[in-house]
Amino acid sequence: MSMQQQIQEKISSAIACKHLNVINESHMHGKGTESHFKVIVVSEEFAGKRLLQRHREINEILKDELANHIHALAIHTYTPDEYTEQGGEAPDSPNCMGGSKSS
Template sequence: MSIQSTIEHKLQALEPVHLAVENESHRHNVPPNSETHFKVTLVSSRFAGMMPVKRHQQIYALLADELAGPVHALALHPYTPEEWQARGEGRPDSPDCRGGGGS
């Protein structure tokens, strides 16, 4: 199973109404077909009443093995369904890589 698939599977524990796991490794100075940099947009009613840092901690706990090993960077965008709807169901774009000569 790919790292991306593993992340998607583990995050199902948060009962997402929307989940997008994007492999952004190609935007960094890593070998082709790497799975080291990901962006996660996760919408769940489980985040209601929770500060952003607590949301992130829940995700980090679920992905502890991946973060201890192959995943170098994880951009998180956790929302409640109401926050997601208020945003127009969009997530921020990732910045371009600024290090290591990557594109």
């Protein structure tokens, strides 16, 4: 199972998602595969929770992957209403500015 699939499975098993998108952004960075990801998680479970609490939940779900495999994780968490207000999109991730990839 790929790291992308593993992330998808772990989040969807722990949170009742209305929308979940796991994007492998490793190609935007230095050599190596499946080390940089962006997750977009839309769930009613986030209602009434602060952004930090939402992010902590995702970090806890993926703690083993973060400790051993994932170098960077962009987390975007929304309630369904918030996601609609965003136009159904999350911000683009910035291009890599360091490591072995030149600008």
